[in-house]
Amino acid sequence: MKLFLLPLVISFVFCSCDQKSKIEKAIEEAPVEIKVERFDKQFFETSPNDLAKLKKQYPYFFNPQINDSVWLNKMNAPIWREVYTEVQKKYPTADGIQKNVEELVQHLKYYFPKTKTPKVITLISDMDCSNKAIYADSLVIISLELYLGKDHKFYTFPKYLKQNFEERQMMPDVVSSFSTGKIAPPVEKNLLSKMIYFGKQLYLKDILLPEYSDAEKMGYTPEQIVWCQENESYIWRYFIEKEMLFSDEQKLTSRFIDPAPFSKFYLEIDNDSPGQIGSWMGWQIVRSYMENNDVKIDELLKMDAKEIFEKSKYKPKK
Known part of the structure; x- marks a missing residue:
């Protein structure tokens, strides 16, 4: 009986794999081109005299109720300059991020055809581990200072949080954020x-x-x-x-x-x-x-x- 069933089992496995490969092939063939904007570089390399231009270009990153002196202080503060240096060491280019986001968006468009191709912006935020990556309609925001590697000297967070401060965790974090717009919070509280x-x-x-x-x-x-x-x-x-x-x-x-x-x-x-x-x-x-x-x-x-x-x-x- 077992020998009789074996070919059926093998056939089922190969059919499942073939079906999966067909889906992945269709996904890979869908053209997606993502542009990654390095706001982190622009912010720390902007002259104080050009801050107004930067604010106009990225208004959603500048709270109008906060005085410009706060932004200028961050640009020049030694600790944030050091964070910026470390981020540039880890991410001298955005090529890897771009590739990963493109692959993710290909999958998003396959399963959710109405998905817009997002603009991706990297920045250095305030070490807020609850908002490492944000997917908001047509915008993906990634805080690079929280993806420097779990053993980085900057991190004083508990181990269970630091273990996810790896580059490989970016896309799972993006999907978690994306999901909040697709899954309604539970009505029941159990x-x-x-x-x-x-x-x-x-x-x-x-x-x-x-x-x-x-x-x-x-x-x-x-x-x-x-x-x-x-x-x-x-x-x-x-x-x-x-x-x-x-x-x-x-x-x-x-x-x-x-x-x-x-x-x-x-x-x-x-x-x-x-x-x-x-x-x-x-x-x-x-x-x-x-x-x-x-x-x-x-x-x-x-x-x-x-x-x-x-x-x-x-x-x-x-």
């Missing part, structure tokens, strides 16, 4: 709704960033992904036994959804677990749903969390 919300966001990374690893999509280390996979069944049983899925208890968000050094089971496994384990579990549910249902991506993003869960046929891997 844990499952929040899990599915972020599961949808991560599934977007599956289709928009197919060459990226699960660790890169999630913002985990490879070891943390392995931990999740090895403990998936245990985590799921814990959520079920504690009746957490449909609970509105707000503490569950900070325990299992919000960025954190670890998830809070209040057990010995806490120190080994990565933060945001609820989002990772939501991702597995959404993946299972898409494997078992013929649904377009835009339909998935609008769907109710409970319906996705019930039709997902999700079973944790043992």
Whole structure:
């Protein structure tokens, strides 16, 4: 019986791979040309006398209520000059960024045909790790000072945040920002709704960033992904036994959804677990749903969390 089924299994695998390659080939053939504007260079290389010109060119970066002296001080402050120097060392050109954004936009246009080709602007902001990359309609803004490498001397952030200050994390961050305009915030306040919300966001990374690893999509280390996979069944049983899925208890968000050094089971496994384990579990549910249902991506993003869960046929891997 097993020998009889083997050719069918092999045939299915090759058909799946062939279908995937057809989609990727169609995506690659779609012409996309992105221009990356280096506002970071323009800002720090602009003469004080030309600040007005720069403000006119990039009005969205200059709050009209802030005095020009603030911008001039930043241009000349030794610490910011040092940050600028380090950014230029890491990113002497924008070629790599341009290539990565073009590939991402090709995928965006395939799955979301109405997507406008965005203008990409790099800058040096204020080390705001909650806004590393922003996708706003036809504009992508990337704060380069937060992609210098996790071990850079400038970073005094906690380890779980610094591990994502890598160049490779730019596009996953861009997709996270893009997703906020495509996925409506959950109406229900229970844990499952929040899990599915972020599961949808991560599934977007599956289709928009197919060459990226699960660790890169999630913002985990490879070891943390392995931990999740090895403990998936245990985590799921814990959520079920504690009746957490449909609970509105707000503490569950900070325990299992919000960025954190670890998830809070209040057990010995806490120190080994990565933060945001609820989002990772939501991702597995959404993946299972898409494997078992013929649904377009835009339909998935609008769907109710409970319906996705019930039709997902999700079973944790043992």
